Amino acid sequence: MSQRIVVVGGGFAGASVARRLERRLPEADVRLVSPDDYMLYLPLLPQVAAGLLPAPAATVPLSSRLRRTVLVPGRATGVDLEAREVLVRSITGNDQVLAYDRLVLAPGSVTKVSDIPGLREYGRGCKTLAEAAFLRDHVLAQLEIANTSTDPDERDRRCRFVVVGGGYAGVETAANLQLMTTELARRFPRLDPSLVAWHVVQHHDALMPGLGERLGEDTRRVLESRGVHVDLSTGLSAVDAGSVTLSDGRRLATRTPIWAAGIAPSPLMGRLGVDTDHGRLVVRADLSVPGHPEVFALGDAAAAPDLASGPGAVCPPTAQHASRQAPVAADNVAASLAGRPTRDYRHRDLGMVVDLGGHDAVAKPLGIDLSGAAGAAVTRAYHLWALRAPSAMTRVATNWALGALHGASAVRLGFLQGASGRLADFEHTDDYLDPPQVREAVGRLSG
Structure with a gap:
């Protein structure tokens, strides 16, 4: 039976992990959960908003980067770490459950909204x-x-x-x-x-x-x-x-x-029932989650130790770190499945x-x-x-x-036309579930 690997997040971090896993583990069943079928290059969004670039110019189609990975068009709304299951709300509004042997979390970030009236x-x-x-x-x-x-x-x-x-x-x-x-x-x-x-x-x-x-x-x-x-x-x-x-x-x-x-980590990170640092999932230097060696996290949603900056430092949530963490996360997933030692992430910001x-x-x-x-x-x-x-x-x-x-x-x-313009509506920040809610939803689906 092939190993089941679920990657949450279709940005440059998640897609790069999936692409590298295709080469490292050709027999693995790799699923990429993303509501979009493209990688979004965030730094170009102001130019899209200003009409200098058309919207597709800020994207790279996932189909151009991935060959064997199965794209699951939806949003991961919750994870049951004990049962090793991911609850996915598809783009049609239906829920489905993905079981995994290894989980990679790279859901990115959302707009950080303060408690300001209006x-x-x-x-x-x-x-x-x-x-x-x-x-x-x-x-x-x-x-x-x-x-x-x-x-x-x-x-x-x-x-x-x-x-x-x-x-x-x-x-x-x-x-x-x-x-x-x-x-x-x-x-x-x-x-x-x-x-x-x-x-x-x-x-x-x-x-x-x-x-x-x-x-x-x-x-x-x-x-x-x-x-x-x-x-x-x-x-x-x-x-x-x-x-x-x-x-x-x-x-x-x-x-x-x-x-x-400012930005905030995906709300999914705060719904897993494990340690976070200002909303970012706490991970080891090899990007694994303490207590859950089968789970890896990277990018804006992970508080990874910044070994290049010294003790206690955490990698800032930048695209540069996310893209460079991807090959380390993919290699460590493959190493963990093979019983080999993992390696630590180290990179100095350019x-x-x-x-x-x-x-x-x-x-x-x-x-x-x-x-x-x-x-x-x-x-x-x-x-x-x-x-x-x-x-x-x-x-x-x-x-x-x-x-x-x-x-x-x-x-x-x-x-x-037909759009409220609210941040929560565009970024779906109200969609996420705690582990008990995930188990309840999974129970309904299986029943």
Whole structure:
């Protein structure tokens, strides 16, 4: 009987594990649980939202990477570690149970939502492909409505956009969308481009503090030179249908509060009944779960020891670590099945890149601060390299060239119809079950 391996999560981490397992264990029954049939390259989502890239450009089809792995189109909503069973809610809404001999957890992360009045109802995100497409439609709709409105207050509300979060995702979202709205506003006959206002609200005293003071200041200068209002040491206090209230008491009229203030591990990690660290599953250096050597976890959802940084350090939730943990996790699954010793994960972070749209970017490869043309060149080159798929690389590079010649696309695709826009609805954060609930659901299915 072939060994049953279930991989949860179809991102670059999970898909890379499955692909390597195909080579390491050609006789194994490998199942990949994912609601989508593609790997999503998250750093390109701000450019999808800004119309610079079409949605498929930020993806790599799983069918192009996997040959023998069976794709289970659904979401793992719970795991019974004792029974070694995964409960899966399929994309049709039906539940099924997958038994496993080895389990690999790589479900990624979701938007971290604070307990701020109105945020869950009115906050908009840019963490999934659907959210990016929805956000683009929403922003375009605001400009179109403002163009036809005769109410000055309404026009002001529609033309103001507030991004809460001055980290990598928030800065890239604000920077790329600001360029799009400024360009498109000039095409509307009754809309003054000077009405379009963007705000970045950051609770910290610097933008992207992980990149250092110099690059944070370079980024701030770029944004402010475009007219973006940067509010540091400021938080969000409340959101309603037509405004946001900041921690300093200011109330900004807006129909577009964009929440980009961090990420949280998949809620599945907190439902397993084992130790977590700030929501991330605690794992050993070989990526196995203490007390459950048949379970491995990696990526944003795992708190893996960062051996390259010293005792007590934990790998940050970055795509760089997730992609490099994948071969270690796959090799350790194969080793554990064969009764061989596993190996520890060790990798030193190579730096970060931040695309500010147009010809602007900042980067810190190998600890070297880069901005301007040099930063943009390194950033674009890194993104193409990270895609790892020739078709995806060609698609992205071609659309960058078209964008440089013709600007961003100004077509709404209809995603506003029938969609609430709520973070929980797009990211399905309310779908997960505790082990007793999993056993109850499995019992119903088997009965």
